[in-house]
Every structure is written in C-alpha cells, then in structure tokens.
Amino acid sequence: MKKVIALVLIILFLVIVGSSELFNKNDINGTYVLFTVDTEFDFPPVLNTERGLDEGVPLLLSIFEEHGVKATFLVNGDVADKRPDVLKSIYQKGHEVGSHSYHHKSLKAMTKYEMENEVILSTKAIEKAIGVRPVSFRAPGHSACNDLMVILQNEGYHVEASADKINFYPYHPDENNWNSEGNMSILRVPVSHTPAYFYPPTTYNRKWVDCFNNAVSSQADKEIKIVVIGLHPWELIEIDAPEDYSSYVRATGNYTLENLTSLLDYLDEQNVTYVTIEELYHILED
Numbered sequence: 600m601k602k603v604i605a606l607v608l609i610i611l612f613l614v615i616v617g618s619s620e621l622f623n624k625n626d627i628n629g630t631y632v633l634f635t636v637d638t639e640f641d642f643p644p645v646l647n648t649e650r651g652l653d654e655g656v657p658l659l660l661s662i663f664e665e666h667g668v669k670a671t672f673l674v675n676g677d678v679a680d681k682r683p684d685v686l687k688s689i690y691q692k693g694h695e696v697g698s699h700s701y702h703h704k705s706l707k708a709m710t711k712y713e714m715e716n717e718v719i720l721s722t723k724a725i726e727k728a729i730g731v732r733p734v735s736f737r738a739p740g741h742s743a744c745n746d747l748m749v750i751l752q753n754e755g756y757h758v759e760a761s762a763d764k765i766n767f768y769p770y771h772p773d774e775n776n777w778n779s780e781g782n783m784s785i786l787r788v789p790v791s792h793t794p795a796y797f798y799p800p801t802t803y804n805r806k807w808v809d810c811f812n813n814a815v816s817s818q819a820d821k822e823i824k825i826v827v828i829g830l831h832p833w834e835l836i837e838i839d840a841p842e843d844y845s846s847y848v849r850a851t852g853n854y855t856l857e858n859l860t861s862l863l864d865y866l867d868e869q870n871v872t873y874v875t876i877e878e879l880y881h882i883l884e885d
C-alpha cells in the first residue's frame with residue numbers, strides 16, 4: 600500500500616512539475632514577431648517562373664496590411680533588376696527590403712571574390728530599384744559562412760538572418776566561427792521557423808500556431824522574446840514541380856495560406872509587436 604501511495608505521489612509531483620512547463624499564454628506578451636519573406640523566382644533552382652512575384656507578393660501585401668504587419672522582404676538582386684515594380688510595391692507599403700544575394704546560389708560554395716560580388720551586385724540592384732541601400736541579408740539556401748559575415752560587415756550590413764543549427768536567438772558572431780558568439784559588429788538573427796520549404800517532410804501537417812507557441816516557450820529564460828518566421832511568395836500559390844520535388848511543394852497554396860491567416864488571426868488576439876529586421880536591430884543595439 601505504501602508503495603502505491605509513494606507511486607501516486609511521484610506521479611502527482613511529475614504532473615505538477617510537467618504542467619508548470621506547459622505553454623503559458625502570458626509568455627507571448629511583448630514578443631517581437633518578424634515575418635521575413637525570401638523574395639526570389641519560384642522554387643529555386645527547380646523552377647524559374649514568376650508566379651510568386653505576380654500573385655504571391657500582392658497576396659502577402661494585402662494579408663499583412665489587413666493584420667498591421669510590417670515585414671522584411673529579402674530580395675534576390677536578379678529579381679530587383681528584372682522586376683523593380685515588385686520591389687517598389689513592397690517598399691511603398693512600408694516594409695523593409697533586404698538582400699537575398701544576387702543569384703540564388705550557395706554562397707559557401709563560392710570563392711571569397713565571387714561571394715563578395717554576389718553581395719555587392721545585389722546591394723546595387725536593390726538600391727537602384729527603391730533608392731535605399733539594404734542593411735539586412737539572408738543567404739540563399741541558408742548558405743552562410745565566416746567569409747560572408749566579414750564581407751557583409753564591410754559592405755555596411757547590420758544583420759545576417761539565415762537559419763542556424765546551433766543558435767536560435769540573435770547573437771554577434773565570432774570572426775573565426777560564425778556559429779559561436781563573438782565580437783563582430785554584424786548581428787545574426789536566425790530564423791525560428793520556415794514552415795513549408797525548409798523541413799518539408801517533418802513540418803508538413805504541423806500547425807503554424809503550435810510552431811509559434813513552441814518558439815516562444817523555448818525562450819522562457821529570455822527577457823525579450825523573438826520569433827522569426829521565414830516565408831517565400833511562391834508558397835502562397837499552388838505550384839507544380841517535377842515528381843522528385845513534389846514533397847517540397849505539397850504545402851504550397853491553400854495549406855500555407857490557411858496556416859498563415861490562422862496564425863495572424865491568433866496573433867491579433869495576443870500582445871505582440873511586429874518589427875522588421877532593421878527595427879529589431881535598433882531595439883537590441885541602440
């Protein structure tokens with residue numbers, strides 16, 4: 600009998616300790632939420648169409664307007680050169696325009712000189728399209744590396760915003776190891792969640808609201824909570840890809856649209872603040 604009572608007490612203890620770690624809605628209070636949109640041609644390098652630019656961007660702009668979201672669009676330089684109209688429509692709505700390099704190619708596979716060229720060309724193309732020099736950057740395919748941090752810092756960028764396998768919270772990288780904390784002036788703002796594309800087989804079927812809540816509760820020890828959501832304009836449109844890639848595009852269209860709008864409906868009821876990457880940089884650094 601004593602053993603049974605002890606067992607019940609242990610289970611009760613575990614339930615109480617466990618439930619105290621469950622998600623508490625008050626934790627969302629004051630969270631900074633960043634919607635970041637990698638603005639490129641459709642599903643690179645598999646497709647090269649412009650449906651995301653023609654249909655996805657206007658859709659995102661109207662959804663963001665409806666919910667009072669100021670977002671950051673990280674744009675490829677070749678998009679800026681070929682479709683300056685798209686960049687102007689984004690910028691006129693008050694969103695930040697950052698860089699996603701010039702071509703959509705892996706930067707860490709390049710020489711330092713080629714990488715530098717990608718950064719400089721995209722900076723110029725974006726500045727030509729909207730008249731403002733970008734200060735936020737995300738490497739295509741999250742292909743960041745040490746050399747990139749140095750190049751971006753030299754070119755006057757404030758933030759590099761690729762995903763990070765180790766860090767989920769903003770940090771200043773070390774010049775010799777961009778994955779660990781150091782003294783560089785550039786700030787890394789890793790993306791917390793990229794819904795459909797980045798981990799297609801595992802995150803498909805996962806509700807974005809749950810992903811958001813997980814991202815908040817993983818920062819229980821942080822005074823300032825930050826959730827960075829990564830999107831692509833082509834994810835909003837149902838697109839076809841060759842069979843080998845079908846798992847990557849199965850979440851495009853209605854699935855993404857419904858998840859995005861239900862997340863925004865949910866956030867409308869919470870006390871969160873939408874900021875651009877540049878705004879977050881100033882909040883943390885000034």
Ligand SMILES: [Zn+2]
Binds near residue numbers: 637639699703740
């Ligand atoms: Zn991309």
